Amino acid sequence: MAGVSSAALLAGFLLSLSFLADGLNLWPMPASVSYGSGTLYLSNDFQLRTEGSRYSDGSGILKEAFQRMVDIIKIAHVVDGSLPRYGVLKGLRVLVFSADDKLNFGTEESYKLSIPANNKDAYAEIEAQTVYGALHAFETFSQLCNVNLTTNIIELHSAPWKIVDQPRFPYRGLMIDTSRHYLPLQTIKNVIDSMTYAKLNVLHWHAVDRESFPIELPSFPKLWDGAYSYSERYTTADAHEIVQYAERRGINVLAEIDVPGHARSWGIGYPSLWPSSNCQEPLDVSNEFTFQVIDGILSDFSKIFKFKFVHLGGDEVNTSCWTRTPHISNWLKNHGMNGSDAYRYFVLRAQKIALSHGYDVINWEETFNSFGKELSPRTVVHNWLGGGVAQKVAAAGLRCIVSNQDKWYLDHLDATWDGFYMNEPLVNITKPEQQKLIIGGEVCMWGETVDASDIEQTVWPRAAAAAERLWTPLKKLAKDPMLVRTRLAHFRCLLNRRGVAAAPLFGLGRAAPPHQDSCPKQ
Ligand SMILES: *[C@@H]1O[C@H](CO)[C@@H](O)[C@H](O)[C@H]1NC(C)=O
Ligand SMILES: *[C@@H]1O[C@H](CO)[C@@H](O)[C@H](O)[C@H]1NC(C)=O
Ligand SMILES: *[C@@H]1O[C@H](CO)[C@@H](O)[C@H](O)[C@H]1NC(C)=O
Ligand SMILES: *[C@@H]1O[C@H](CO)[C@@H](O)[C@H](O)[C@H]1NC(C)=O
Numbered sequence: 001m002a003g004v005s006s007a008a009l010l011a012g013f014l015l016s017l018s019f020l021a022d023g024l025n026l027w028p029m030p031a032s033v034s035y036g037s038g039t040l041y042l043s044n045d046f047q048l049r050t051e052g053s054r055y056s057d058g059s060g061i062l063k064e065a066f067q068r069m070v071d072i073i074k075i076a077h078v079v080d081g082s083l084p085r086y087g088v089l090k091g092l093r094v095l096v097f098s099a100d101d102k103l104n105f106g107t108e109e110s111y112k113l114s115i116p117a118n119n120k121d122a123y124a125e126i127e128a129q130t131v132y133g134a135l136h137a138f139e140t141f142s143q144l145c146n147v148n149l150t151t152n153i154i155e156l157h158s159a160p161w162k163i164v165d166q167p168r169f170p171y172r173g174l175m176i177d178t179s180r181h182y183l184p185l186q187t188i189k190n191v192i193d194s195m196t197y198a199k200l201n202v203l204h205w206h207a208v209d210r211e212s213f214p215i216e217l218p219s220f221p222k223l224w225d226g227a228y229s230y231s232e233r234y235t236t237a238d239a240h241e242i243v244q245y246a247e248r249r250g251i252n253v254l255a256e257i258d259v260p261g262h263a264r265s266w267g268i269g270y271p272s273l274w275p276s277s278n279c280q281e282p283l284d285v286s287n288e289f290t291f292q293v294i295d296g297i298l299s300d301f302s303k304i305f306k307f308k309f310v311h312l313g314g315d316e317v318n319t320s321c322w323t324r325t326p327h328i329s330n331w332l333k334n335h336g337m338n339g340s341d342a343y344r345y346f347v348l349r350a351q352k353i354a355l356s357h358g359y360d361v362i363n364w365e366e367t368f369n370s371f372g373k374e375l376s377p378r379t380v381v382h383n384w385l386g387g388g389v390a391q392k393v394a395a396a397g398l399r400c401i402v403s404n405q406d407k408w409y410l411d412h413l414d415a416t417w418d419g420f421y422m423n424e425p426l427v428n429i430t431k432p433e434q435q436k437l438i439i440g441g442e443v444c445m446w447g448e449t450v451d452a453s454d455i456e457q458t459v460w461p462r463a464a465a466a467a468e469r470l471w472t473p474l475k476k477l478a479k480d481p482m483l484v485r486t487r488l489a490h491f492r493c494l495l496n497r498r499g500v501a502a503a504p505l506f507g508l509g510r511a512a513p514p515h516q517d518s519c520p521k522q
Helices: 006-023 061-074 131-144 185-197 236-247 288-304 320-324 326-334 339-356 366-374 389-395 417-422 455-459 462-471 481-497
Strands: 032-049 088-096 111-115 122-128 145-148 153-165 171-177 202-206 252-256 309-311 360-364 379-382 399-402 438-445
Touching: 032 061, 061 088, 061 131, 061 145, 088 131, 111 131, 122 131, 131 145, 131 153, 131 185, 171 185, 171 462, 185 202, 185 236, 185 455, 185 481, 202 438, 236 252, 236 288, 288 339, 320 326, 320 339, 326 339, 339 360, 339 366, 360 366, 366 379, 366 389, 389 399, 417 462, 417 481, 438 455, 438 462, 462 481
Parallel strands: 032 088, 088 122, 171 202, 171 438, 202 252, 252 309, 309 360, 360 379, 379 399, 399 438
Antiparallel strands: 032 153, 111 122, 111 153, 145 153
16 A cells, blocks of 8 residues: 555545445445446336246236336436447346235345346346345335436446345334324325335324324224315225235335324214213223224224234323213222223223234333333334333333434424434344344324325435434444435435425425525535
8 A cells, every 4th residue: 555645545535435426326225235337228128027936926016016116217208219239238037935925014025136247138136035025126226227318228337236135124114194184095105105215114004183083994984074074084995095005015004093092083973982072082981882992993904904013002191081070080989090090991901902803002102101011012112202212111021113203203393314314223222132122113294284285395305314224234324424415315306306295405304495406405
């Protein structure tokens, strides 16, 4: 090294920096990446080949995903240029080892993507355990391709590529809230599509809350009388459609009913669920009908939502309507309970009902904070109040999902992308057996100030910052978020080109671009 001048070293450093910015624009960063310096050109009839795969694609999941991938690579440009003689990539050869296309918690998502050097008539190769790993590989592949606007052909730079990838956490969620504002079906589908670009894999559907009850449930058909209006509703068939649409894209749907608080809207159709007409929440703990309704809802859910988990809420329960309403306070007295005993009784009974329908249960953290030792061992505690909770949950031997509101609540517009990026789910958890209990994390888009008009720019790009934290191995994550700013800005512009209204990185959540300039500079 003695003969190398510091100017040459600096030049080399700058070159690698600019190369990183231009060449390695992948989000989230894969576990392992290597690349070269060749250029390939995608054939105008870019092909999917699957011979040798154990997976037969009878359901068409792979074929459809491939077509979507080709479309998002073109992003509406006309691609009709004439190809050079050499360096044409004819298609992707996909080998999926598992014949099973059932998606659930823990489904294998790993993949290998190999793109050859500048050979004649070459194919790129994908290997994956499941079709869902192959879908992630398609997403990664799409991010390597660019339309050349001079030649009107699709180019792939820095070949050959070898990418070996798998997620760090099995649960990588985004919550949407369709009670505070109704979200049209098309909006939910757009959100699902956008999640696949960042390799998120759970859509947590906070379907009902105190403000409205928009979903049809056959067991208790008057529940959706609590919708805001006739049209702001989801039929059972709509719910099936959302689940199927999500699953075909590798995304599980987690349904929530938030009991016993956050449930005033249930009583529009069934007023006996209210403690009284002027004290309407939490649900009447003294009434057997309350638990029959929960049983009916979870029975209906189990036919629609096949995810391993159901979310039973359990947060922010104020029991004063129970202690203040004569028939309930008498019931409490007869059962030797005060308000907090009755809260525990309610949550544990609802858990049993969910378990009887085959679900594992997710509850918000207040249940753990109040009576953690009595929760079913099949509980996953959903953190939200602040940091440090996952550590206690894991020490108690329960599983945990991290969503501390100071960093991962998207409705907090003052929570900025760099805080989303730096929020580490395993902070202060060192024992491997406890680390395993943290199944992942979730960013939450509470709906008070969000509807179809602004949800995309409130979710993106901040959800993407969390998505890399949840996907990429810890040792590859930047210690300083400014080191990934350029790459995230590039991803945000990619989302825009794909039709997702992702906001600039500048300023607060969903802020407008601050000045006239090129997209990645905003
Ligand atoms: C587009 O193709 C032309 C002609 O091959 C080439 O000179 C140019 O560098 C390409 N543009 C980009 C952005 O790769
Ligand atoms: C519970 O609700 C009652 C009645 O609305 C209210 O007076 C009380 O402050 C609430 N308690 C808490 C802890 O919020
Ligand atoms: C309710 O009763 C339990 C004992 O069953 C007691 O530990 C708790 O402090 C009581 N809570 C309130 C708010 O009085
Ligand atoms: C982790 O531990 C450090 C040192 O004890 C502490 O300062 C920090 O607040 C902890 N972080 C969380 C999220 O609990």
